[in-house]
Amino acid sequence: MHKQIFVNLPVKDLARAKEFWSSLGYSFDSKFSGEKSACIIMGESILVMLLVEDLFASFAHKPVCDAHERVEVLHALSCDNREHVDTLIAKARAAGATIPDEAEDHGFMYAQGFYDLDGHGWNCCAWVAEAESK
Amino acid sequence: MHKQIFVNLSVKDLPRSKEFWSSLGYRFEAKFTNDQGACLVLGENLFVMLLVEEFFAGFTNKPISDAHERTEVLNCLSCDSREHVDSLVAKAKAAGATTPKEPIDHGFMYAHGFHDIDGHVWELVHMVAEGECQ
Numbered sequence: 001m002h003k004q005i006f007v008n009l010p011v012k013d014l015a016r017a018k019e020f021w022s023s024l025g026y027s028f029d030s031k032f033s034g035e036k037s038a039c040i041i042m043g044e045s046i047l048v049m050l051l052v053e054d055l056f057a058s059f060a061h062k063p064v065c066d067a068h069e070r071v072e073v074l075h076a077l078s079c080d081n082r083e084h085v086d087t088l089i090a091k092a093r094a095a096g097a098t099i100p101d102e103a104e105d106h107g108f109m110y111a112q113g114f115y116d117l118d119g120h121g122w123n124c125c126a127w128v129a130e131a132e133s134k
Numbered sequence: 135m136h137k138q139i140f141v142n143l144s145v146k147d148l149p150r151s152k153e154f155w156s157s158l159g160y161r162f163e164a165k166f167t168n169d170q171g172a173c174l175v176l177g178e179n180l181f182v183m184l185l186v187e188e189f190f191a192g193f194t195n196k197p198i199s200d201a202h203e204r205t206e207v208l209n210c211l212s213c214d215s216r217e218h219v220d221s222l223v224a225k226a227k228a229a230g231a232t233t234p235k236e237p238i239d240h241g242f243m244y245a246h247g248f249h250d251i252d253g254h255v256w257e258l259v260h261m262v263a264e265g266e267c268q
Contacts, residue, residue, distance in 0.1 A: 001175075001176070001177050001178070002176050002177040002180060002211040002212050002213065003177060003212050004177075004180075004211070004212040005139060005141075005176065005177070005180050005209060005210065005211055005212075006209075006210035006211075006212075006257075006259075007139075007141070007207060007209055007210075008207065008208035008209070008210060008257075009206070009207055010206070041135075042135070042136050042139070043135050043136040043137060043138075043139070043179070044135070044137075044179075045177060045178070045179055045180060046136060046139045046179070046180070049210075056208070059208055059257075060205040060208060060255065061205075061234045061235070061249075061255075062202075062203065062204050062205045062253075062255075063203070063204045063205070064204065064205060064206075065199045065204040065205055065206035067206050068196075069196065069197075070196055070197050070198065070199035070204075070206075071194045071196045071197070071198060071199055071206065072143070072144075072198070072199040072201050072204075072205065072206035072207055072254070073141060073142065073143055073206055073207040073209075073254075074142040074190075074193055074194060075139060075140070075141055075142070076139070076140040076141075076142060076183075077136040077138070077139055077140075078136050078137050078138035078139075078140075078179075079136065100194075100195055113193075119196075120206070120207075121193075121194060123142075123193075125140075
């Protein structure tokens with residue numbers, strides 16, 4: 001079992017990406033942030049490393065996927081409630097994200113997603129507690 | 135802040151992928167596992183959803199990237215010790231993963247990794263606590 005995950009993603013413009021994620025309310029861990037990288041704190045054990053493309057490529061051993069064109073991964077993040085989902089989506093939209101779909105309400109789960117400035121896909125999901133959804 | 139992350143990745147052959155990750159010692163959450171997807175438990179709040187391509191495609195309006203050809207994400211997992219890193223890489227290799235890089239020892243951090251059978255890249259790091267590496 002693992003304590004932490006560091007999700008490493010390539011970004012075209014680090015300063016712009018940092019501004020995007022800051023405007024969604026996230027903070028950065030300065031210990032893992034520098035000229036070519038920034039570490040977003042998404043949760044106690046969830047960290048996202050934004051890496052400029054040449055640094056990312058040096059770790060990848062394969063060409064970097066343009067996430068506007070194709071998708072390898074979709075990250076889903078648990079949210080506290082529907083308002084948490086709605087707030088993040090509203091902030092993401094205002095900051096330039098693409099919102100491909102309407103929010104989905106499955107009763108037990110409320111979810112909506114966005115593509116960030118680099119095309120990486122994120123889904124925000126709030127699970128309704130079992131008793132609550134009845 | 136988010137409590138849980140679900141990393142959604144597409145796989146070509148779900149039973150084969152389940153066998154791969156099982157042989158590394160991981161278990162699956164039955165509640166989120168069926169013939170279209172399997173929920174791999176990586177940590178207390180860290181999950182990977184292995185989804186068959188057709189199901190994965192339903193969550194995005196973009197074509198699926200072939201992870202053998204290009205990389206959008208490098209998922210990096212913290213490990214308890216160097217032995218933990220080495221043992222996972224050895225099991226992954228025996229189960230069909232490729233390991234294009236040698237392990238790296240930075241003193242404060244020991245890292246190795248593998249590309250799984252669908253080409254998704256996994257990095258494993260053990261960070262030495264301050265004081266320990268002196």
